[in-house]
Amino acid sequence: VDPVRLRAVNGSPPCVPLSDRSPWTPATMPIFGDANIRKDDTRLRIFSGTANPSLAQEIASYMGLELGKVNIKRFADGEIYVQLQESVRGCNVFLVQPSCPPANENLMELLIMIDACRRASAKNITAVIPYFGYARADRKVIFFKCWFLILITKCKPTP
Numbered sequence: 001v002d003p004v005r006l007r008a009v010n011g012s013p014p015c016v017p018l019s020d021r022s023p024w025t026p027a028t029m030p031i032f033g034d035a036n037i038r039k040d041d042t043r044l045r046i047f048s049g050t051a052n053p054s055l056a057q058e059i060a061s062y063m064g065l066e067l068g069k070v071n072i073k074r075f076a077d078g079e080i081y082v083q084l085q086e087s088v089r090g091c092n093v094f095l096v097q098p099s100c101p102p103a104n105e106n107l108m109e110l111l112i113m114i115d116a117c118r119r120a121s122a123k124n125i126t127a128v129i130p131y132f133g134y135a136r137a138d139r140k141v142i143f144f145k146c147w148f149l150i151l152i153t154k155c156k157p158t159p
Contacts, residue, residue, distance in 0.1 A: 042065065043090065043123075044094070045065075045068045045086070045122075046067055046068055047067070047068040047093065047094070047096070047117075048096050048097070049095065050109065051097050051099075052096070052097075052098050052100070052130070053067075055098075055130065056096035068086055069084075070083070070085060070113070071083040071084075072113075080108060080109050080112050082109070082112045082113050083116070084117070087120070088117055090121065090122075090123050091122055091123055092126070093124065093126070094128055095113050095117070095126070095127050095128065096128045096130070097109060097110040097129065098129060098130045098131035099129060099133040099134065100131050101133070103133040107133075114127065
């Protein structure tokens with residue numbers, strides 16, 4: 001791995017969390033960033049919700065991109081406001097937002113971010129959910145009780 005091509009975050013080298021079963025090691029991970037690519041010319045955008053912005057920053061840093069600017073506010077009554085601060089028209093957008101506690105608020109924030117990207121004419125929207133709280137494997141899944149999984153998986157763009 002060429003350390004010149006990786007950008008440090010807060011003085012420490014970029015780190016991509018890997019599971020124990022991943023075939024990738026730091027020595028075999030592909031380098032996504034390219035010094036010849038202008039950051040304002042790429043059609044790939046990475047945005048973060050409020051649940052784990054440091055993880056999204058490390059992912060963007062590893063890929064040689066800057067984290068997209070998004071304005072996320074919570075009103076006094078608990079409603080969530082999301083405004084993208086840059087154009088995503090025709091871009092491939094990745095939204096990094098785990099559903100860690102408070103899971104319902106974080107998932108709702110993700111859905112509102114997806115809607116904001118759809119309304120801004122993003123080409124593709126990919127939700128990166130490093131921790132999905134409603135997908136616990138240690139409990140038996142009953143079809144009628146997994147309504148939230150069905151709801152999340154049906155969030156597809158309409159033609």
